[in-house]
Amino acid sequence: MAAFAHFEPCWVDAQLPDLEAGKRFYGELFGWTFRPGDGPYAEALGGGKLVAALAAKQDGRMPTAWGVYFATDDIAATVARIREAGGQVIIEPLPAGGAGVLAQAADPGGAVFGLWQAGERKGFQKWNEPGSFCWTEVYTRQKDRVDAFYEEVFGFQGTDLGGPEEGAPEEDGPEQGAPGEREREEGARTEGTPEEGGPEQGGPEEGTPEEDRPDADQSGADESRADESRTTGSGTARSAADFRVWSPAGTEPGPDTAIGGRRVLTDAFPAEMPSYFLICFAVEDCNTTAGHTVRLGGRITTPPFEIPYGRMAVLQDDQGAVFAVLQPSAAGRGQSGL
Incomplete structure (x- = not known):
């Protein structure tokens, strides 16, 4: 399995109060x-391939949240650039056995992300397939500082996209520009990996969108609307x-060619909502x-709605961690390899 490209998302994990x-x-x-x-974490596998990890929070003050790791060829140099660009280093580069080296940082707006310099462990063994990672985006109040930060530190090239498709709820869903992933080789990268270690170590089918159905799926969305006043607000009023x-x-x-947004x-x-990275998983x-x-x-914080790449929703697990799901359209599947 080849290493992930420089600054490509390569891993996600969730910090939870109750691991089981x-x-x-x-x-x-x-x-x-x-x-x-x-340690107090568990590696998640989809079809026998690594897709993520869940970790038990070691400090109750830590947020219950999903986090993303970006691949780097030189974690020490990346950490230095983060400081120079106005970011904050939360965890200095920390070896995770032979698996690799991790670090954790925050951008100038306060959104936290991880870094991973691969050793024996590269990252995901499966992504852009149902039940695995397919997209991430940062939510911030300081767009100018944050845009400049990721362009300087990661070399990202930004493309501004427009508003929601006609008919998409402006208050309830992401706008027009939603997940467009880089074209990749067909299939997941597979290689046996060691039992120990991973980016989380030591730290922190086919089917196009269908009409809304009057069954349990839609009743879930209806329930979420009725309960909307009690949600955290994550993913709403975008x-x-x-x-x-x-x-x-x-x-x-x-x-x-986009890998995030x-x-x-x-x-x-x-x-009171802090800046954060939203993690999106592909679903059938x-x-x-x-x-x-x-x-x-x-809970459903943003009920399912259409975007150019498929059908998307923002959800919250039973412990409060927010994440998104995307059912890719035929066009979206062609672009991302789904």
């Missing part, structure tokens, strides 16, 4: 199975403008996944 409850929730939702790691996608250095900027936290969001059926989330004790 997290395993039950995501095992039911995505069909993941789990194997223990070295801005219809100020959406930018990131393409890696050396590529043609635009949605077809940036959105703006407007005044419509609660003032967005409506069904949303309804299943509610039945498992979670």
Whole structure:
């Protein structure tokens, strides 16, 4: 398995109060199975391939949240650039056995992300397939500083995209520019990896969008609307403008090469909401996944809606961690390899 490209998202994990409850929730939702790691975390596998990890929070003050790691060829140099560009280093480069080296940082707006310099462990063994990672984007109130930060530190090239498709709820869903992933080779990267170690160590089918169905899927969405006043606000009241996608250095900027994006936290969001990265997982059926989330004790913070790349929803697990799901359209599947 080749290493991930420089500054490509290569891993995600969730920090949760109750690890066993997290395993039950995501095992039911995505069909993941789990194997223990070295410490209070569990590696998640989809179809026998690594897709993510769940970690038990060691400090109750830590947020219950999903986080993303970006691949780097030189973690020490990247950490130095983060400081020079106005970011904050939270965890200095920390070896994770022979698996690699990790670090954790925050951008100038306060959004936290991880870095991973691969050793024996490269990162995901499966992505852009149902039940695995397919997209990430940062939510911030300081777009100018944050845009400059990622362009300087990671070399990302930004492309500003427009508002929602006609008919998409401006208050309830992401706008027009949603997930466009870099074209990749067909299939997941596969290689046997050691039992120990991973980016989380030591730290922190076919089917096009269908009409809304009057079944459990849609009832889940209806329930979420009725309960909307009690949600955290994550994923709701999104801005219809100020959406930018990131393409890696050396590529043609635009949605077809994008590996992530940036959105703006407007005044419509609660003032206390911090900047954060939203993690998106591919699914076969967005409506069904949303309804299943509610039945498992979670919530729908943004009910399913259409975007140019498929059908998307923003969800919350039964412990409060927010994530998104995307059912790719035929066009979106052609671009991303799904």
